Amino acid sequence: MSKFQFPESIKSRPVYGTLEPRGDVAYLLVADAEGAEAIYDLATAGAHVARNAHIIYLPNETGDKYTGMLQALNPAQLYIGPSYEAALSRIQRVLSNARMGLQVCLSGTEGLMGKALIEVSAAGIPHSAVQFEHSGSVARRMQCVHCKGITENVSTDPFVCSHCGLNLFVRDHYSRRLAAFQGVCIDAEDPGNVPDPVELYS
Amino acid sequence: MNTTTKPSGSGAQKMDVIVEAVTPLNDLVTRFDFKRANGEDFPTFSGGAHTVIEMQDGDRVRLNPYSLMSDPVQTASYSISVRRDDEGRGGSLFMHNHVKVGDRMRLSTPVNLFCLDLRAKKHIFVAGGIGITPFLGMIAQLERTQGRWELHYSGRSRALASYAEQLTRQHGSKVHIYFDDQSQTIDIDGLLSGQPLGSHLYVCGPAGMISWVLGRAADSAWPSDSVHSEEFLAPQSGEPFQVRLCQSDKTIEVGAHESLLEAIERAGVAAPYLCRGGACGQCETTVLEYDGEFQHRDHWLEDAEHASGKKIMPCVSRFVGKTLVLDR
Amino acid sequence: MSIQFNKETFRDDYSFHNSERAIKRFPFPFHEDSYMYAVNMEQHQGGPKDSVYEMRFDVDEHYVAEMQDRAQVLADDPLRCQSLPHMTLAGWDLLELIMVSKSEDYPEFFELQRDGLYWRWINKPLGIDDSFTFLDESTLPYGPMEYICRQTQGDFCVLDQRDEMLWMDAGMVTTQADWSLDFDIGMNFFEWHAPVPLAHEMGIFKRALKFLLNIQQGTPARRLNWTMTVNPLLDTSPENYHKWGIQKTSLTPENIGGKQFLRVELQTFFRLPRSNALVFPIRCYLIAFEDIVSVPKWGRRLHRVIRDLPVELATYKGFIDNRPMMLDYLSEYDDGLPTSPGVWPELDTEPSLQAV
Numbered sequence: 001m002s003k004f005q006f007p008e009s010i011k012s013r014p015v016y017g018t019l020e021p022r023g024d025v026a027y028l029l030v031a032d033a034e035g036a037e038a039i040y041d042l043a044t045a046g047a048h049v050a051r052n053a054h055i056i057y058l059p060n061e062t063g064d065k066y067t068g069m070l071q072a073l074n075p076a077q078l079y080i081g082p083s084y085e086a087a088l089s090r091i092q093r094v095l096s097n098a099r100m101g102l103q104v105c106l107s108g109t110e111g112l113m114g115k116a117l118i119e120v121s122a123a124g125i126p127h128s129a130v131q132f133e134h135s136g137s138v139a140r141r142m143q144c145v146h147c148k149g150i151t152e153n154v155s156t157d158p159f160v161c162s163h164c165g166l167n168l169f170v171r172d173h174y175s176r177r178l179a180a181f182q183g184v185c186i187d188a189e190d191p192g193n194v195p196d197p198v199e200l201y202s
Numbered sequence: 203m204n205t206t207t208k209p210s211g212s213g214a215q216k217m218d219v220i221v222e223a224v225t226p227l228n229d230l231v232t233r234f235d236f237k238r239a240n241g242e243d244f245p246t247f248s249g250g251a252h253t254v255i256e257m258q259d260g261d262r263v264r265l266n267p268y269s270l271m272s273d274p275v276q277t278a279s280y281s282i283s284v285r286r287d288d289e290g291r292g293g294s295l296f297m298h299n300h301v302k303v304g305d306r307m308r309l310s311t312p313v314n315l316f317c318l319d320l321r322a323k324k325h326i327f328v329a330g331g332i333g334i335t336p337f338l339g340m341i342a343q344l345e346r347t348q349g350r351w352e353l354h355y356s357g358r359s360r361a362l363a364s365y366a367e368q369l370t371r372q373h374g375s376k377v378h379i380y381f382d383d384q385s386q387t388i389d390i391d392g393l394l395s396g397q398p399l400g401s402h403l404y405v406c407g408p409a410g411m412i413s414w415v416l417g418r419a420a421d422s423a424w425p426s427d428s429v430h431s432e433e434f435l436a437p438q439s440g441e442p443f444q445v446r447l448c449q450s451d452k453t454i455e456v457g458a459h460e461s462l463l464e465a466i467e468r469a470g471v472a473a474p475y476l477c478r479g480g481a482c483g484q485c486e487t488t489v490l491e492y493d494g495e496f497q498h499r500d501h502w503l504e505d506a507e508h509a510s511g512k513k514i515m516p517c518v519s520r521f522v523g524k525t526l527v528l529d530r
Numbered sequence: 531m532s533i534q535f536n537k538e539t540f541r542d543d544y545s546f547h548n549s550e551r552a553i554k555r556f557p558f559p560f561h562e563d564s565y566m567y568a569v570n571m572e573q574h575q576g577g578p579k580d581s582v583y584e585m586r587f588d589v590d591e592h593y594v595a596e597m598q599d600r601a602q603v604l605a606d607d608p609l610r611c612q613s614l615p616h617m618t619l620a621g622w623d624l625l626e627l628i629m630v631s632k633s634e635d636y637p638e639f640f641e642l643q644r645d646g647l648y649w650r651w652i653n654k655p656l657g658i659d660d661s662f663t664f665l666d667e668s669t670l671p672y673g674p675m676e677y678i679c680r681q682t683q684g685d686f687c688v689l690d691q692r693d694e695m696l697w698m699d700a701g702m703v704t705t706q707a708d709w710s711l712d713f714d715i716g717m718n719f720f721e722w723h724a725p726v727p728l729a730h731e732m733g734i735f736k737r738a739l740k741f742l743l744n745i746q747q748g749t750p751a752r753r754l755n756w757t758m759t760v761n762p763l764l765d766t767s768p769e770n771y772h773k774w775g776i777q778k779t780s781l782t783p784e785n786i787g788g789k790q791f792l793r794v795e796l797q798t799f800f801r802l803p804r805s806n807a808l809v810f811p812i813r814c815y816l817i818a819f820e821d822i823v824s825v826p827k828w829g830r831r832l833h834r835v836i837r838d839l840p841v842e843l844a845t846y847k848g849f850i851d852n853r854p855m856m857l858d859y860l861s862e863y864d865d866g867l868p869t870s871p872g873v874w875p876e877l878d879t880e881p882s883l884q885a886v
Binding site: 214215245246247248251274311312313314317319320321343347427476482483484 | 744
C-alpha cells in the first residue's frame, strides 16, 4: 500500500517516519488497521524484534485481513482487541512493569498513535524516543477549543463539533497532550456563513 | 528604548565574597566556603548549578567555573571543591596555593547547565572523581522534596574519593562507591537494564568515563533525552597564535596557556560568556576570515558549523595557522 | 506615589478607561514608523521613573478591576490555570519572586513578613492577609502559582528548561491574545509558536530561544508585542471566540475612536532559582485609538505602521477586515510630518497636529 504524504506544515504538526529495529531489547508495538503492515515490515527488517515484542493490535474496519500475518510473526505476546478503549488498561499494565530501554513503536492512524503516546509519555518515555509510522485513514482527532469535546475521525473541513454543535475549521496546530488537532469556530464573525465542507487534503 | 539589545556585558552578575574556610579534603581536593562581603545571604540555586570564580592572580584575572555543592536552601554560604591540576593552566593551583581565609574574591550568580529533570520518576547519578560535586547539590535538593535517587561514584582510592564516607553515612544504601585501586568498577550494563520507566541518568566525571556511560546507555536503548552529562572542559594549552579583532580594531596574541576568550578579555574587549566550558553558547563568535585550522573543542556548535569555518567558541577552542579575523 | 484604583469593567458595559497619567505612560510599541518582527530584547532592570518599565511587576490604576475580571474568567473556566505536576517548585519560585518584588517596590500596598519558612503576606488593595508555610501547598488556598497570579496583573507562562529547549508546562492565562493554554500546555517553544506566520522562516524563534535559554538569575529581560482588540476586552481567548468574535464587526466610522483598542503586551522573562525554570509574564495594556491620537507623535506613527503592515501579519493579528476603516480614522491624525525616533510621547517637543 502506498503511503500518504502529508503536506509540509507548521512545527506543532507531528511528522511520521518508518519503523526501524533498534537494539535486542523489549518492544511494545501498538497498531490499528493498516498499521499491521508497518509491524510486519519492522519484524522482517529485524529478526530479533518479534521474539521480544508485545503486539497490541486493533483491526477496526480491516477485520481479520492482517491478523494471520501478525500471528505468523510468532511474537512473544499478541493481543488483538476490538477497540482502543478495550486495550487501554492492558497498555497501562504493560508500561507499569516495563524497564528503561523498552522500544515503543506506534503505527496506523493519527488518532491511535496520538492516544497511545499519551500513555507512553505518562509512563516516562520521552516522545522523542518513540517511533511512528502512519498508514490507513487520514481522518483527524479534533478538539473543539470552545467546549473541549473531542470529535474522532474528522475527515472534512469545516466540520460540526459532535458535542456543542459549533461549526469548526480544522487547524494544523496539534497538542500531544490531548492527542488532537485544534478546531475553531469558523463563523464567529459572520454567524451562519459556513463554507461547504471539503475532504481534508483534497 | 526598545531597540535590539544584546545580553549585557559578560557572564552573569558578580558578587563580592570573603573566603570563610579552606578545608583540604585529601591530597588533591580542597573545599572552599564563601560568605558575601555585604553580609547578605546568597541567592538560592538549583542542584547542578555552578558559579564562576574570579581570581586575581597578579595582573592576570582567572575565571574558572566550579559546581556549587552546598544545600541550595542553605544560602548563608556557598561551597565549592577544587581538584588540584598540576598539568593545568594554573587556576586550580592558584586556589590551592594562594587563597586563604579572609581573602576577598568575586563569584558569579549561579548558572545551571546541568539541571535535574523534575519529571523523573527516579534519578540515577554516575560520578567519577571530582565529578561528584554537582550531585551533592542535587542530592540535597531531592532529599528535601522526597525525590527518588541513587548514586554510583567511583574514585581512585578510599583516600581520594572526596565525600564518599559522608555520603554513605548520610544516605546508606542509596550510595554505591567503587575504588579503582581495589579494581571495583560500576556494573553499568546491569545498572542500565534494571531501571523503571521514567528514570533519568546523570553523568559527571572525566571525558572517558562520560563517553563510556553515554555509549552504554545508547547501546541499552536508553532515550537520549533521559541521559544528561556535564563535562567542564578546561581550556587546553596549545601553540600561541595571533588574532585580529575587527570591531575593536586590535590585534592580539593568544599565549600558550591562556584561552582565546581570556586573551580577548586581557586586551580589554568585552565578550559575552557564561560557562567558559564550551557548553552554553554565549561566547559564540563569528569568524570573518581565516587561513589555517581550527581546533574546535566545544559541545555547542553543530558539526556543520565546525566545518564551516564561520564560528568559534573562544572559551575552549584554538587555532593554528596564519590568519584569524574575528567579528569582535 | 499613590494610585487611585479605577472602578471599571472589561466586559458588558466596558467601562474601562485610561487616566491622563495612564495614557502618558502607555507602552507604545513602535520605535519607528514601520514594524516587523524582531527579537528586540532588552534588560529588565528598571526604567524611567513612573514608566511601566520602572518596577519588576508594574501595578497601575487597573489592578483591582483586572483581578476581579480574572476571578470571573477562572470561575467560568478553571482550565485557564494549569500546572503539570513537576512544576510545583517553579510555582513557589514565582510566588517568592512576586511577593519579594512587590513588597519592595510598592510597600504602601504589599507587605511580606518572613520568619524562616513561616511567611505572612498582606495585599492591601485586595484585602488579603494570609499566613502560610513556604513550600507547603496545603497551607495556601490554591497552588502557589495560582495563588500569586490571582493577585498579579498579566498572564503567566512558566517554562521548564530541558534538553536545550523551553516547555510550556504551567501557566495562568486569562487575558491572552488568542491562544489557548489548555491546548498549548506541554508544548515546546517552537510548537506553541507554530501558528505564528513568517517568524519561523526569519529565524526569529531560533534566535529568541537561544537568548531565553541563557537568561540568568538576577538579569531578567523584556520585550513588547502588540495586537488589536475591539472593545477593552481582556479575555480574548479562543475558548470564547465564538462569543466575542462578532464584536469585531461592530466597528463603525463613528465609534471606532472609542471602540478600537491597541493592545500591547509587556513580556518579561525571569530565571527562577530553585527550579531553573523561566517565568514569562505577559502584561496586557489597552488604549483606545482616540487616546493614542491625543499624542501627536503616536497618531502619526500608528497610521504609518498599520498602513504598511504585511497582509500576513494583519491577518494573524486578526484585524485585516477592519484595516481600511482603521486607516480612514488614523489618516486624519497623520499630517505627514516626520516623527522623532523612539517610543516616548515627546509631548513637549513634537509638533502638534497640522491641518490634514
